[in-house]
Amino acid sequence: MRMTVSNLRLPRPRSAHLLAGIFLLILIALVATGCIGGTDTPQNTLAPEGEVARHQRNLFMLAMWPALVVMILVEGAIIVTLLRFRRRKNDAVPKQTHGNTPLEIGWTIVPTLIIIGFVGVPMLPVLFDLGRDPKADAYPIEVTGQRFQWSFKYPNIKDARTGEPLESPPVTPGRAAELHIPAGKEIALTLTSIDVNHSFGVPRLAGTQDAIAGEHHRFWMKADHPGSFSGQCRELCGVDHWGMLITVIAQSQEDFDAWAKEAAAGVKQTPEGRVPSAVAATGSGD
Amino acid sequence: MATEWPQTRRTGLADALRGAREMADQHYGIWSWIAPVDHKRIGVMYGVTAFIFFLAGGIEALLLRTQLIVPNAGVLNHDQYNRILTMHGTTMVFLVIMPLSAAFFNLMTPLMIGARDVAFPRLNAFSYWVFLAGGIFLNASFFTKDIFSGELGAPDCGWTCYSTLSSKAFSPGHGVDFWALGVQILGIASLASGFNFIVTILNMRAPGMTLFRMPLFVWMTLVTSFLIIFAMPVIAVALFELIFDRLFNANFFNPDKGGNPLLWQHMFWLFGHPEVYILILPAMGIVSEILPTFSRKPLFGYPFVVFSGIAIGFMSWGVWVHHMYTTGLGTVANSAFGISTILIGVPTGVKVLNWMATMWGGSLSLKAPMMFAVGFVAMFTIGGLSGVTHSVVPSDYQQQDTYYVVAHFHYVLFGGAIFALFAGFYYWLPKFTGKLLDDRLGQIHFWLMLIGFNLTFFPMHISGLLGMPRRISTYSEGQGWDIWNMLSTIGAFTIATSILIFMINVIYSLRRGEAAGYDPWDGRTLEWTIPSPPPHYNFEKIPVVHARDPFWHEKYTEDEQGRPIPVVAGAANGHPDEAHEEHGGGHGIHMPSPSYFPLIAALGFPIMATGLIYDYALVAVGAAVLFVGIYGWALEPATEGEEA
Numbered sequence: 027m028r029m030t031v032s033n034l035r036l037p038r039p040r041s042a043h044l045l046a047g048i049f050l051l052i053l054i055a056l057v058a059t060g061c062i063g064g065t066d067t068p069q070n071t072l073a074p075e076g077e078v079a080r081h082q083r084n085l086f087m088l089a090m091w092p093a094l095v096v097m098i099l100v101e102g103a104i105i106v107t108l109l110r111f112r113r114r115k116n117d118a119v120p121k122q123t124h125g126n127t128p129l130e131i132g133w134t135i136v137p138t139l140i141i142i143g144f145v146g147v148p149m150l151p152v153l154f155d156l157g158r159d160p161k162a163d164a165y166p167i168e169v170t171g172q173r174f175q176w177s178f179k180y181p182n183i184k185d186a187r188t189g190e191p192l193e194s195p196p197v198t199p200g201r202a203a204e205l206h207i208p209a210g211k212e213i214a215l216t217l218t219s220i221d222v223n224h225s226f227g228v229p230r231l232a233g234t235q236d237a238i239a240g241e242h243h244r245f246w247m248k249a250d251h252p253g254s255f256s257g258q259c260r261e262l263c264g265v266d267h268w269g270m271l272i273t274v275i276a277q278s279q280e281d282f283d284a285w286a287k288e289a290a291a292g293v294k295q296t297p298e299g300r301v302p303s304a305v306a307a308t309g310s311g312d
Numbered sequence: 313m314a315t316e317w318p319q320t321r322r323t324g325l326a327d328a329l330r331g332a333r334e335m336a337d338q339h340y341g342i343w344s345w346i347a348p349v350d351h352k353r354i355g356v357m358y359g360v361t362a363f364i365f366f367l368a369g370g371i372e373a374l375l376l377r378t379q380l381i382v383p384n385a386g387v388l389n390h391d392q393y394n395r396i397l398t399m400h401g402t403t404m405v406f407l408v409i410m411p412l413s414a415a416f417f418n419l420m421t422p423l424m425i426g427a428r429d430v431a432f433p434r435l436n437a438f439s440y441w442v443f444l445a446g447g448i449f450l451n452a453s454f455f456t457k458d459i460f461s462g463e464l465g466a467p468d469c470g471w472t473c474y475s476t477l478s479s480k481a482f483s484p485g486h487g488v489d490f491w492a493l494g495v496q497i498l499g500i501a502s503l504a505s506g507f508n509f510i511v512t513i514l515n516m517r518a519p520g521m522t523l524f525r526m527p528l529f530v531w532m533t534l535v536t537s538f539l540i541i542f543a544m545p546v547i548a549v550a551l552f553e554l555i556f557d558r559l560f561n562a563n564f565f566n567p568d569k570g571g572n573p574l575l576w577q578h579m580f581w582l583f584g585h586p587e588v589y590i591l592i593l594p595a596m597g598i599v600s601e602i603l604p605t606f607s608r609k610p611l612f613g614y615p616f617v618v619f620s621g622i623a624i625g626f627m628s629w630g631v632w633v634h635h636m637y638t639t640g641l642g643t644v645a646n647s648a649f650g651i652s653t654i655l656i657g658v659p660t661g662v663k664v665l666n667w668m669a670t671m672w673g674g675s676l677s678l679k680a681p682m683m684f685a686v687g688f689v690a691m692f693t694i695g696g697l698s699g700v701t702h703s704v705v706p707s708d709y710q711q712q713d714t715y716y717v718v719a720h721f722h723y724v725l726f727g728g729a730i731f732a733l734f735a736g737f738y739y740w741l742p743k744f745t746g747k748l749l750d751d752r753l754g755q756i757h758f759w760l761m762l763i764g765f766n767l768t769f770f771p772m773h774i775s776g777l778l779g780m781p782r783r784i785s786t787y788s789e790g791q792g793w794d795i796w797n798m799l800s801t802i803g804a805f806t807i808a809t810s811i812l813i814f815m816i817n818v819i820y821s822l823r824r825g826e827a828a829g830y831d832p833w834d835g836r837t838l839e840w841t842i843p844s845p846p847p848h849y850n851f852e853k854i855p856v857v858h859a860r861d862p863f864w865h866e867k868y869t870e871d872e873q874g875r876p877i878p879v880v881a882g883a884a885n886g887h888p889d890e891a892h893e894e895h896g897g898g899h900g901i902h903m904p905s906p907s908y909f910p911l912i913a914a915l916g917f918p919i920m921a922t923g924l925i926y927d928y929a930l931v932a933v934g935a936a937v938l939f940v941g942i943y944g945w946a947l948e949p950a951t952e953g954e955e956a
């Protein structure tokens with residue numbers, strides 16, 4: 027039979043080399059993917075600094091590694107098949123095999139079980155945990171998406187000048203609106219929009235959730251430690267969608283309280299003048 | 313009919329029209345393009361038109377990629393970027409992949425089932441004209457602003473056109489009106505062809521061709537056609553609501569007046585997910601024809617592949633919420649749809665295994681069609697796997713609306729559908745041109761495209777995981793995205809180069825390509841039993857089918873050990889039909905007469921749509937044109953010969 031190993035004459039076809047080369051490149055790229063978690067870029071979805079993002083990273087890895095293995099097996103098998111069964115001179119017409127029902131039933135059922143067992147089942151508890159209502163003592167913040175900026179309202183902080191809950195100052199597109207939160211504490215966010223759909227994405231803390239006009243979408247997140255975390259709008263919302271940026275500033279409880287006090291008194295709305303306060307003309311271009 | 317050169321002496325208008333019709337009937341002159349009924353002619357028209365749109369969509373893609381090559385580039389402004397982005401997506405889905413699939417439905421279905429034409433040839437022509445009208449109408453939107461001063465009038469809401477961004481308040485101008493009405497028109501074309509192919513496949517198979525002897529491509533055409541006729545009405549309703557909101561101040565999606573913007577997302581994706589299978593199933597069908605031919609083995613597990621195709625067709629209705637995980641529908645909805653999405657990966661995976669088993673143990677001829685088909689399997693697998701990774705709801709909260717999703721759907725749509733469609737070109741074009749495409753150029757095209765494709769889209773997995781949102785017109789440095797974007801842009805131009813090579817190949821081969829003959833690939837199915845190009849009646853004698861892969865069984869028998877041996881009488885290389893060719897020549901075969909009424913009827917739609925936007929009087933005009941077209945069509949005799 028031609029299928030024996032002795033017949034496995036390898037590298038005749040040049041194109042097969044090329045294919046193998048590409049395969050190698052993809053492999054390297056994939057290893058790079060696996061290592062992405064190590065890079066400290068501002069919106070890295072695989073470098074969590076909060077509980078929600080950590081759950082998400084872990085689940086992704088759970089799905090990605092088997093997917094990678096399957097991919098390497100399939101691509102490898104394709105290459106082996108091409109090399110091994112490439113038509114040669116005087117090839118006889120191969121036997122006409124029409125299928126193999128038990129085999130096919132097997133390769134339908136086994137992957138189903140694997141995929142449900144490895145990914146489907148572990149996903150559920152996390153899904154319910156991330157989707158639960160925020161705890162009663164979580165720190166509340168109301169997030170409003172608006173073309174083309176985010177604004178944050180702190181129901182627990184009263185603005186001394188207006189007597190209303192404190193609101194973040196407006197920013198222009200390309201400048202990040204700042205959200206202050208206490209680190210290590212669960213934050214209860216309520217998302218809404220006053221115009222079109224936006225999506226509040228802060229990868230290193232929590233991924234993204236949509237802000238939709240007429241809806242009040244609640245979810246929670248938590249920062250492990252003080253720090254500042256970048257994010258931006260993820261849902262196309264118009265010309266300056268690119269520039270609807272977010273910076274979440276997590277502070278220790280003392281720092282946060284101090285900031286809240288100052289902000290409430292209208293002393294200083296942003297730390298160290300990172301963002302020019304209240305640029306009146308928002309010039310959003312619409 | 314279809315016999316004599318027209319000899320009419322023209323006296324009146326009626327005679328002139330009659331003459332024109334006869335010219336069309338004889339397959340020559342301009343009229344044969346205006347009043348086509350031949351499925352092959354219409355298929356070619358579909359293919360050429362869709363390819364032109366492919367070039368347009370490709371140029372749009374290059375513009376987008378050029379803007380993103382470095383951070384803060386100034387090639388396009390934000391407004392231009394969003395509009396070109398919207399047109400790119402809409403074009404590729406509705407004006408390229410769907411009509412290219414339709415081109416293959418048209419070209420191949422009748423030939424593969426042993427029929428002389430489709431069930432409703434004029435409806436077929438109508439479908440083409442409506443598609444063309446819709447495509448031109450959609451692109452006309454570019455010109456609704458002063459394009460020469462850089463202002464584009466095209467829609468700016470993305471191909472998904474979510475409410476409330478799509479409302480008059482947030483997308484003023486006429487771009488979105490053109491989008492909604494244009495897609496609506498295209499839906500009519502799809503519906504017409506969907507019904508046509510269902511009836512054709514169910515009713516017009518050659519004697520002996522039972523459902524389970526049908527070629528896989530025909531099966532996939534059937535499943536796709538059913539998906540089309542169920543999915544299109546869903547988007548049609550959504551589009552009508554959008555049009556009412558925009559033009560007549562209705563409030564379907566307006567939250568201020570009790571409407572609900574999420575309603576749009578539900579309807580869009582209830583259509584949208586079946587739609588992605590409308591885009592991929594024909595590709596799977598094409599590949600399921602090519603792999604067996606070039607492996608010289610039948611498709612491994614034919615019933616499995618058929619049933620998994622059908623299963624996908626059903627399951628595709630139960631996963632739409634995976635596009636809406638982050639909208640806050642609640643954990644129960646998200647879990648249910650998360651599980652169903654994970655499960656839809658299974659029938660898809662089964663097909664991949666069947667294709668691999670088809671090749672295993674075969675005698676693989678690695679000509680260009682085969683390379684593209686193998687490329688399809690290899691690339692589609694990656695897209696399917698990334699699909700499974702982001703079907704995991706909580707982790708998709710991270711990937712939603714990032715470049716990771718862009719990578720996923722390009723692996724399935726470009727690595728999948730487009731690779732398979734090119735495989736189809738290399739495989740079947742010779743049947744219709746009579747000339748083989750050059751294999752060397754084909755190989756260069758393949759390798760360049762494969763490299764360019766991976767260079768473009770693989771890095772998007774990484775930029776996506778690094779948090780780069782999709783649909784942003786620019787980005788700042790320091791995010792770790794720069795290098796990946798640079799690679800993607802270089803890859804995009806590599807792809808463009810490969811497409812140029814393909815075009816050169818087509819032109820070169822049309823002029824001096826090798827003659828294809830009946831059966832250049834040692835084919836297995838009925839289309840290879842007739843000449844290339846086929847006579848307009850396709851089959852001199854309607855074939856009688858005794859097995860799956862009927863032509864193969866005509867060419868090969870099996871010895872006692874089940875090994876195939878060529879039938880001696882030269883049938884394997886010569887041709888059974890060849891003998892008839894001399895005397896028969898198709899005299900006396902009744903074919904439907906050409907008709908220009910479908911064209912007239914189709915013209916009614918863009919006129920009405922323009923009227924809705926600019927002046928209601930035009931709506932009446934368009935309706936009148938449509939009515940005249942349909943009226944004439946309805947009363948026209950089916951064939952010229954039956955007239956008085």
Ligand code: HEM
Binds near residue numbers: 697
């Ligand atoms: C293995 C089966 C598949 C699975 C499990 C799957 C899963 C998914 C999921 C979960 C999403 C949503 C991602 C997000 O927006 O966060 C998605 C998006 C998408 N998928 Fe798939 N998919 C599969 C196959 C396909 C196929 C065959 C096609 C088309 C040929 C396709 C085309 C798309 C497109 C176009 C989008 C993005 C739509 C948009 O937001 O513009 N997918 N897929």
Ligand SMILES: [Cu+2]
Binds near residue numbers: 262263264267268
């Ligand atoms: Cu946005």
Ligand SMILES: [Cu+2]
Binds near residue numbers: 584585588631632634
């Ligand atoms: Cu989907």
